[in-house]
Amino acid sequence: MKARGLLFGLATSLLMSAAAFAQQAPVKIGMITTLSGPGGYLGQDIRDAFKLAIEMEGGKLGGVPVELVVEDDGLKPGQGKQIAERMLKTDGIKIFTGIVFSNVAGATVPDIVDAGALYVSPNAAPSNLAGKECNANYFVVSWQNDSLHESAGQNATNLGYKRAFILAPNYQAGKDALSGFKRYFKGDVVGELYTRLDQTDFAAEMAQIRSANPDVVFQFHPGGIGIAFLRQYQQAGLLGKIPMVVAAPSLDAVTLAAVGDAALGLNVSSHWNSDLDNPANKAFMAAWTKAYNRPATYYSSQGYDAALAIASALKGTSGKLDVPALDKALAKADFQSVRGAFKFGPNQHPIQDWYALKVEKDGEGKLALKTVGKVLTNHGDAYAAQCKL
């Protein structure tokens, strides 16, 4: 067995050097991502981490020279679709990645995979693409959208809370968040509120939370509105009185810096954290800090893992752009994720562990997300059963 592995390694390295000698043109990878608007830092972190992975291999992924072509979708589904079409038809690109937001993914991903190209999602994973409409050319390295909030529900259950008050904006992702939370929360939901997506003053909601007096509050308010929510939670005197659980999108390293002390003691559930103790993550964090000198978000980790996943596929086909063969190689998930244990489920979405994080002050009095335990082990998603691949 060992000898076979050795032989295999020798063979691939020979193949790789043969490919290098042949001086083949670099494989183009199309990255359609959101770089402008309030969500611009998400795409920026994904892009920078992906680039970092390429640089760490000296301009290659899986031993194959690659060239990253980046375009900004501006959080507009139509624009994402147009960029994909141009990259497919004019540039002949076969490998795609990058989309941050589910609405852009919903408009763009079907075009890419139906055209016979490979798409590896570093973030968005809407439920409709995870179930019946799953596709052999579609892989997700981040999570299925619902899993984020399922982990928060499980976290609340694990922490022993019995009565939860839950809030989210009145749109599809908000509704998915509340139903995902309820799927794994074993206690009672004593209050369920939908806020407006353009709402910035939550005084009315704070009064209702106070009068319901729950054990725990779960809320999903992405971006700027989430920051306003947390600060008003503190101003209403609820912080420290009623604990809160949130999923990773409600609090990353960037929003943590903006929210400040209003985030202290928050329970976050995530599939990755900067302090996860595994060699791949340590190498990634060292390289990230050296290259960019800013906090890494979980978006960075996903961009990096997407690059590693594509590297494993390219390595598997020795750089040949045969998409079915790439699919086959990728499905093995033969790479060291910065999250530790990682494999793909039957619908090619991750099966991974979820961690409980807590916002605490570090030695220098700066706020940081600390990993305090595991919430779910080898967690897949609710839609895998509907996928016939």
Added chain:
Amino acid sequence: MTLVLEQLLNGVQFGVMLFLLAAGLTLIFGIMGVINLAHGSLYMVGAYAGAIVAAKTGSLLLAIPAALAAAAAAGVAMELLVLRRLYQRDHLDQVLATFALILIFNQGVTLLFGRQPLFVSIPPLLNGSVELLPGLSYSVYRLTIIAVGLLVAAGLSILINRTRVGMLVRAGATHRDMVRALGVDIKLLYTAVFGLGALLAGLAGLMAGPILAVQVGMGEQILIMTFVVVVIGGVGSVRGALFGALIVGIVDTCLRAFLPGLLRQVMAGSEADALGAGLSSMGIYLLMAVVLLLRPKGLFPSHA
């Protein structure tokens, strides 16, 4: 019962913020006939100036004049450079020009300060809450907002009803050409009114800073509500702006707070929540439609 009172206070506080914006907007529309979509940008300018000065100097006493001055200066500059050329044009040109101003202000702020929201902390003196009634404690800062807003309303009422400038403003709103014919420097009056409206918007932005996130586009979120207030109150009427703002603030807050609960008594929980959220966000627009139907000039029209 205390919950109802608390939500009423929330409604009044929201209404007062709307009033500060609507007062300027209704004066500008009533007197100059200009639809100023960029009024929300002045609110944003006030919020940013206050947030930045407070962060750099750590002093609220410096942040207040900075925010007011920045918003008023931006307003006067806007009037002198852009709007002055548009008084004779039709509303479409004005809407296009002021919409362009929104884009310019937003992009300018993005270039200067980035996309990350800024935060202002509540001044320590106003941090915390007081017990108004047994079981009803309310944020001191929000109470201060209510007090400041009502003071401004009283001040504006004196200014408009008791002073010479106010007389000109009232005259300008009803008989513009006659005022000009009497030899009044109408251009100066326009600039002054615009500056005053901008100053009030800046004050609203300054006070919103510690509660909300100070970010690009914050003005547009509140501008639509402000237009609803102006329509309900009656264009050009400051009294209408005050009552319209309080009505909109209280109705919006109470619908949001109580409608889902009431609906839950008659239907299943999740349906009640979805329907309640939908209806409550429609509420003030329905109210506006009803007012337009019954009193097309608003509840307190200035042209009686």
